Amino acid sequence: MDAPTQQEASGSAIEIGEITRVIAEQTGCGSGRAGCASQANRGDLPVETWEKVKNHPCYSEEAHHHYARMHVAVAPACNIKCNYCNRKYDCANESRPGVVSERLTPEQAAKKVVAVASTIPQMTVLGIAGPGDPLANPEKTFKTFGLVRKAAPDLKLCLSTNGLALPDYVDTITKFNVDHVTITINMIDPAIGAKIYPWIFYQHKRYAGIQAAKILTDRQLQGLEMLTARGVLCKVNSVMIPGINDRHLLEVNKAVKRRGAFLHNIMPLISSPEHGTVFGLNGQRGPTARELKALQDGCEGEMRMMRHCRQCRADAVGLLGEDRRAEFTTEKIMEIDVKYDVESRKGYQAKIEEERAAKTTAERADLTKRADSVGGIKLLVAVATKGAGLINEHFGHAKEFQVYELSNGGAKFVGHRRTDLYCQGGYAEEGSLATIIGAVSDCHAVFIAKIGGRPRAELIKAGVEPVDQYAHEPIDKSTIAWFVAYLDRVSSGTIQHEERGDAAIRPRALNSAA
Amino acid sequence: MPFKIIASQCTGCSACELECPNVAIAEKGGTFVIDPKKCTECIGHFDEPQCVAVCPVDNTCVIDTSLARYQEPA
Numbered sequence: 001m002d003a004p005t006q007q008e009a010s011g012s013a014i015e016i017g018e019i020t021r022v023i024a025e026q027t028g029c030g031s032g033r034a035g036c037a038s039q040a041n042r043g044d045l046p047v048e049t050w051e052k053v054k055n056h057p058c059y060s061e062e063a064h065h066h067y068a069r070m071h072v073a074v075a076p077a078c079n080i081k082c083n084y085c086n087r088k089y090d091c092a093n094e095s096r097p098g099v100v101s102e103r104l105t106p107e108q109a110a111k112k113v114v115a116v117a118s119t120i121p122q123m124t125v126l127g128i129a130g131p132g133d134p135l136a137n138p139e140k141t142f143k144t145f146g147l148v149r150k151a152a153p154d155l156k157l158c159l160s161t162n163g164l165a166l167p168d169y170v171d172t173i174t175k176f177n178v179d180h181v182t183i184t185i186n187m188i189d190p191a192i193g194a195k196i197y198p199w200i201f202y203q204h205k206r207y208a209g210i211q212a213a214k215i216l217t218d219r220q221l222q223g224l225e226m227l228t229a230r231g232v233l234c235k236v237n238s239v240m241i242p243g244i245n246d247r248h249l250l251e252v253n254k255a256v257k258r259r260g261a262f263l264h265n266i267m268p269l270i271s272s273p274e275h276g277t278v279f280g281l282n283g284q285r286g287p288t289a290r291e292l293k294a295l296q297d298g299c300e301g302e303m304r305m306m307r308h309c310r311q312c313r314a315d316a317v318g319l320l321g322e323d324r325r326a327e328f329t330t331e332k333i334m335e336i337d338v339k340y341d342v343e344s345r346k347g348y349q350a351k352i353e354e355e356r357a358a359k360t361t362a363e364r365a366d367l368t369k370r371a372d373s374v375g376g377i378k379l380l381v382a383v384a385t386k387g388a389g390l391i392n393e394h395f396g397h398a399k400e401f402q403v404y405e406l407s408n409g410g411a412k413f414v415g416h417r418r419t420d421l422y423c424q425g426g427y428a429e430e431g432s433l434a435t436i437i438g439a440v441s442d443c444h445a446v447f448i449a450k451i452g453g454r455p456r457a458e459l460i461k462a463g464v465e466p467v468d469q470y471a472h473e474p475i476d477k478s479t480i481a482w483f484v485a486y487l488d489r490v491s492s493g494t495i496q497h498e499e500r501g502d503a504a505i506r507p508r509a510l511n512s513a514a
Numbered sequence: 515m516p517f518k519i520i521a522s523q524c525t526g527c528s529a530c531e532l533e534c535p536n537v538a539i540a541e542k543g544g545t546f547v548i549d550p551k552k553c554t555e556c557i558g559h560f561d562e563p564q565c566v567a568v569c570p571v572d573n574t575c576v577i578d579t580s581l582a583r584y585q586e587p588a
Binding site for chain 2: 076087088181
């Protein structure tokens with residue numbers, strides 16, 4: 001097989017210059033809208049919206065450092081076929097939507113939720129996201145919500161759908177007090193949709209091509225309108241597929257904003273031949289880090305963008321980017337008998353809130369101090385973190401790096417990069433060090449709690465500065481302190497500022513063997 | 515008595531079970547099977563066999579050629 005694995009980035013794929021121009025037109029400046037203040041705290045959100053998102057890791061970048069979510073895989077059936085999905089693939093080491101290791105009945109799911117929420121008091125959200133479509137399995141989905149609402153009344157309920165069946169279930173969704181709904185909308189133009197969806201199953205018939213995509217987009221937008229009219233907070237997920245819908249997602253962004261969507265999450269296509277998806281097999285590539293960021297920046301003038309999505313599994317447990325599934329297998333949870341203690345969970349979460357408030361105040365003071373000390377330089381840095389907003393992970397243990405853009409606007413979270421674990425049982429593995437460096441090669445520096453001698457040397461060789469002097473310190477404060485010093489070095493002529501290249505978002509699957 | 519599911523291709527997603535108008539489909543060891551005595555090829559219910567139309571894997575719900583085709587009662 002000699003299929004091309006990489007399509008050319010030119011041609012119909014996204015062009016950075018064009019996106020930058022669009023941002024300038026939309027915002028009147030080149031900087032986008034989300035400053036530091038809106039990331040660190042409530043920002044410009046109305047109070048009632050803030051109450052809904054402040055401890056929802058998928059709806060608030062700030063919250064995702066502190067709060068965890070879980071998905072229960074009670075909804076295996078699906079009603080559409082997507083070219084980026086393969087339902088036969090099922091590997092415990094693979095992390096992406098549509099993949100699960102075991103399916104649960106609503107009763108098992110409710111028991112698991114209680115067990116997890118009792119063990120992880122910062123777990124605040126229960127989501128149903130598949131592995132198929134929750135609304136193609138309405139009985140299981142709503143039965144689970146009903147059982148969980150009863151057993152763990154303080155949890156937020158949310159669901160993620162392709163939207164085809166959504167208009168039929170809007171009333172049920174509001175009846176169960178599901179106040180967060182995510183709809184995956186990849187297009188509003190059926191001609192583009194036909195390249196993403198080979199078919200849909202609707203009202204007992206299979207539809208293909210443009211006709212299928214037309215029904216799907218109509219139903220998605222109708223469902224979105226109905227939900228926002230009822231005050232349900234809606235996030236729109238879009239998969240960025242270079243050459244197919246990349247430019248078009250700017251139009252999608254406008255269309256969903258107009259219909260009241262709260263947040264837009266543009267995710268990179270995950271595509272690899274071993275996944276066995278149509279796109280994986282026909283060589284359709286995913287976007288590079290720079291292409292993704294250019295599109296996200298282009299949409300930011302229009303509405304709030306989510307950049308911290310980890311494209312998790314339909315049975316994920318823990319903080320985003322963390323995987324605690326193994327602690328809660330069906331076998332283990334069926335054995336334990338837990339009592340759900342709402343009060344102690346409340347107490348724990350109140351402590352998190354105190355810490356967050358203290359951190360925000362400290363950051364504010366720091367930002368004011370360094371207000372005018374910086375010029376027009378903008379650069380990216382990568383951070384190894386285990387959560388809580390701290391630089392607290394060893395370079396060799398990091399499964400991912402969080403990427404921040406530093407500018408005179410402060411430190412802004414702009415994404416994350418997956419890496420293979422390269423430190424295995426105490427010894428380093430040569431091949432994957434290059435992979436990690438490839439994932440952060442667009443960054444000027446990498447912030448870590450600790451780093452070994454060889455990776456340090458390799459990073460420096462690649463032009464990326466390893467920074468370990470801020471171990472266990474807050475991310476925002478430390479990166480800004482480093483940035484101020486960097487600018488001083490530039491203005492004194494000690495170093496010269498140079499632009500960096502591009503990087504891979506997800507160098508390769510964690511483990512492709514099933 | 516006609517449709518069958520090729521077990522090696524079945525993802526166990528249950529979509530066919532939810533759509534079958536004859537309640538002819540059930541799980542058996544992680545994949546799904548059609549009870550040939552109950553299957554009517556969806557004749558009299560829908561224009562197309564529902565299991566075939568909803569199955570995410572092509573050529574997984576197929577006519578069982580070892581059996582006679584379903585005959586609509588006169």
